[in-house]
Amino acid sequence: MPPTHTTILTGDRPTGPLHLGHFVGSLRNRVAYQHDYRQFIMLADAQALTDNMDDPAKVHRNVIEVALDYLAVGVDPARSTVFIQSQLPELAELTFYYLNLVTVARLERNPTVKEEIRLRGFERDIPAGFLCYPASQAADITAFKATLVPVGEDQIPMIEQTNEIVRRFNRIAGRDVLVEATALVPPVGRLPGIDGKAKMSKSLGNTINLGASPDEIRAAVKKIYTDPLHLRVEDPGHLEGNVAFTYLDAFDPDQAGLAELKAHYVRGGVADSLVKRRLEACLQESLAPIRERRQQLAQDRGHILQVLRQGTERAREAAARTLDEVKAVLGLRYF
Amino acid sequence: MPPTHTTILTGDRPTGPLHLGHFVGSLRNRVAYQHDYRQFIMLADAQALTDNMDDPAKVHRNVIEVALDYLAVGVDPARSTVFIQSQLPELAELTFYYLNLVTVARLERNPTVKEEIRLRGFERDIPAGFLCYPASQAADITAFKATLVPVGEDQIPMIEQTNEIVRRFNRIAGRDVLVEATALVPPVGRLPGIDGKAKMSKSLGNTINLGASPDEIRAAVKKIYTDPLHLRVEDPGHLEGNVAFTYLDAFDPDQAGLAELKAHYVRGGVADSLVKRRLEACLQESLAPIRERRQQLAQDRGHILQVLRQGTERAREAAARTLDEVKAVLGLRYF
Numbered sequence: 196m197p198p199t200h201t202t203i204l205t206g207d208r209p210t211g212p213l214h215l216g217h218f219v220g221s222l223r224n225r226v227a228y229q230h231d232y233r234q235f236i237m238l239a240d241a242q243a244l245t246d247n248m249d250d251p252a253k254v255h256r257n258v259i260e261v262a263l264d265y266l267a268v269g270v271d272p273a274r275s276t277v278f279i280q281s282q283l284p285e286l287a288e289l290t291f292y293y294l295n296l297v298t299v300a301r302l303e304r305n306p307t308v309k310e311e312i313r314l315r316g317f318e319r320d321i322p323a324g325f326l327c328y329p330a331s332q333a334a335d336i337t338a339f340k341a342t343l344v345p346v347g348e349d350q351i352p353m354i355e356q357t358n359e360i361v362r363r364f365n366r367i368a369g370r371d372v373l374v375e376a377t378a379l380v381p382p383v384g385r386l387p388g389i390d391g392k393a394k395m396s397k398s399l400g401n402t403i404n405l406g407a408s409p410d411e412i413r414a415a416v417k418k419i420y421t422d423p424l425h426l427r428v429e430d431p432g433h434l435e436g437n438v439a440f441t442y443l444d445a446f447d448p449d450q451a452g453l454a455e456l457k458a459h460y461v462r463g464g465v466a467d468s469l470v471k472r473r474l475e476a477c478l479q480e481s482l483a484p485i486r487e488r489r490q491q492l493a494q495d496r497g498h499i500l501q502v503l504r505q506g507t508e509r510a511r512e513a514a515a516r517t518l519d520e521v522k523a524v525l526g527l528r529y530f
Numbered sequence: 531m532p533p534t535h536t537t538i539l540t541g542d543r544p545t546g547p548l549h550l551g552h553f554v555g556s557l558r559n560r561v562a563y564q565h566d567y568r569q570f571i572m573l574a575d576a577q578a579l580t581d582n583m584d585d586p587a588k589v590h591r592n593v594i595e596v597a598l599d600y601l602a603v604g605v606d607p608a609r610s611t612v613f614i615q616s617q618l619p620e621l622a623e624l625t626f627y628y629l630n631l632v633t634v635a636r637l638e639r640n641p642t643v644k645e646e647i648r649l650r651g652f653e654r655d656i657p658a659g660f661l662c663y664p665a666s667q668a669a670d671i672t673a674f675k676a677t678l679v680p681v682g683e684d685q686i687p688m689i690e691q692t693n694e695i696v697r698r699f700n701r702i703a704g705r706d707v708l709v710e711a712t713a714l715v716p717p718v719g720r721l722p723g724i725d726g727k728a729k730m731s732k733s734l735g736n737t738i739n740l741g742a743s744p745d746e747i748r749a750a751v752k753k754i755y756t757d758p759l760h761l762r763v764e765d766p767g768h769l770e771g772n773v774a775f776t777y778l779d780a781f782d783p784d785q786a787g788l789a790e791l792k793a794h795y796v797r798g799g800v801a802d803s804l805v806k807r808r809l810e811a812c813l814q815e816s817l818a819p820i821r822e823r824r825q826q827l828a829q830d831r832g833h834i835l836q837v838l839r840q841g842t843e844r845a846r847e848a849a850a851r852t853l854d855e856v857k858a859v860l861g862l863r864y865f
Contacts, residue, residue, distance in 0.1 A: 241626065244860060248630045248702060255861030281862040284619040291576065291622040291666070294659035295583045299634075302658055323637055323662055324629035330658060331626070367583060504865050525579060526590030527616040530839050 203228055204341035206237030209257035210247060213264040214402035216386040216395035219445045221345060222268045224381055229274040235339045235510055238262060241281040242331060245324040246315060262499050264405050267489035272502045278510035279503055285514035289334035289521060294327060296363045302326050306352045333357040337373045338514035345379040354378040368524040386445060391420030391438050406489050409479060416475040421467045431463040439470045446477040538563055539676035541572030544592035545582060548599040549737035551721040551730035554780045556680060557603045559716055564609040570674045570845055573597060576616040577666060580659040581650060597834050599740050602824035607837045613845035614838055620849035624669035624856060629662060631698045637661050641687045668692040672708045673849035680714040689713040703859040721780060722773050726755030741824050744814060751810040756802045767795040774805045781812040
């Protein structure tokens with residue numbers, strides 16, 4: 196890992212294969228960050244269980260799938276520490292103690308938690324682990340003394356929550372044991388689903404997976420949401436909310452050509468089918484090497500496990516150092 | 531430890547030295563149980579922190595004090611496994627997963643938690659760790675597959691909560707991985723404070739500590755609550771709520787003589803000072819050997835730490851076996 200004072204913690208809940216939304220929103224950035232920063236990438240299986248206790252096998256299976264996605268897009272295990280959350284008991288221990296540093300009322304006011312509770316339809320039957328996950332996230336972030344945490348805009352309150360815990364703990368310690376983190380909101384916003392919905396999500400069935408086959412890519416592009424008012428080729432088209440163009444913005448290597456196409460589309464005279472052909476070509480080209488590397492890597496499960504074992508060991512050492520400091524402050528060293 | 535299918539988990543929050551209430555309510559029983567049952571005795575330092583984050587040094591100090599109390603009353607480390615909760619990361623891990631098996635609403639309905647929240651005046655500012663402690667207690671109990679948990683009547687809902695978690699987990703597993711526990715409510719009720727209040731408690735200043743000096747015992751007995759209506763020696767006295775007699779019930783080795791004294795007291799003609807002299811003699815006699823053994827043991831802090839280290843290692847092995855089974859069910863074994 197590069198020597199640096201900036202440490203990033205990032206990761207994913209392994210509940211399904213990663214898709215283009217992940218690629219644009221985070222994976223691409225990680226591949227870049229790993230050259231300049233110390234980067235920990237967490238497969239958050241324990242966190243995924245907070246609302247998947249009835250299907251733990253799904254989470255287990257997807258740990259390997261997501262790890263494949265990471266390596267396929269170019270995450271380099273020599274530069275990034277890829278690890279499995281549940282294999283670090285230190286994170287559960289830190290969570291346990293941080294829960295004493297946050298009130299129930301504060302957790303219930305957390306806008307991110309509120310929204311996620313609404314999305315999942317939990318109402319009053321929230322699993323306690325779900326309400327408590329900001330403390331768990333604080334454990335994940337502080338264990339590595341991460342200073343940068345790439346998140347979507349909606350996750351900023353989580354980072355604030357972490358920093359509140361950091362400050363409360365440091366007040367108890369009487370010195371700066373833990374480190375505050377800064378939310379790093381990526382410049383490129385979230386990629387919408389192929390149906391035009393704001394969020395690309397497996398459960399909505401509006402994704403294109405990173406490992407999608409050429410046929411799957413073709414079928415998805417065919418269905419992609421464009422401009423419902425653009426009925427005839429000669430009609431002027433609209434770019435706002437036009438997912439085909441949003442995707443082209445993210446994937447077209449010829450951005451000058453794309454600008455011309457957009458102007459033409461807005462004037463009228465460009466068929467949606469032409470836009471889609473261009474998009475399909477871009478996606479096929481972008482995803483082919485990822486898919487191939489992914490297929491290759493998937494042949495050697497032993498290698499993937501080896502990468503995860505090594506990353507997990509390295510992450511554990513870092514987390515154990517922090518836990519040791521935390522337990523010293525709390526008088527929990529006896530022997 | 532004796533070979534048995536009955537396993538007891540018990541313990542104390544190390545927030546102060548133990549007193550006569552602990553002795554009568556639990557310590558005496560543990561000394562008896564250890565001959566017949568597999569017994570784990572937990573110094574619940576991590577649990578004590580849930581509402582003592584601002585004074586962790588107090589908790590640390592009292593771990594050793596309470597361990598001294600245990601050994602002084604006759605807990606035998608060869609028969610009972612005495613361990614420190616915070617030194618078993620397995621318990622934090624189990625807690626972490628059990629939090630997914632209980633809803634926030636259910637925790638808020640827990641009568642024991644409700645009452646403790648009221649007692650501590652937390653209102654809406656309950657630390658999350660405090661609300662969640664039934665899950666932590668479930669971790670403590672199930673980690674050792676304890677089948678008997680000695681508790682006061684008011685703690686029965688906690689055991690029910692544990693068993694709910696056990697049943698939910700076993701349903702996920704599809705077999706009985708965890709074991710349900712039974713609350714063991716001791717026949718002798720709670721010893722009142724010397725001021726007549728229902729609960730003997732350090733914060734109320736109405737205790738007699740196990741390590742009390744002869745002078746402290748004398749002073750406490752002098753202040754002890756008897757019968758406020760018993761103004762003249764010749765007046766009939768009342769036994770109900772008369773703490774001097776409650777203590778004699780618990781400590782007088784001559785129960786026949788005590789019965790006579792009671793009859794006489796009720797008829798009239800027995801001075802409170804006589805009752806108190808008898809009580810003081812009993813307490814001095816009961817506590818002298820405990821105090822002496824305690825003083826002796828306190829000379830050799832290394833020995834106490836050695837006992838705790840060995841107990842903690844033994845406890846950890848048991849907890850690790852359970853955690854391993856739990857993680858296997860949750861698909862959290864990878865390597």
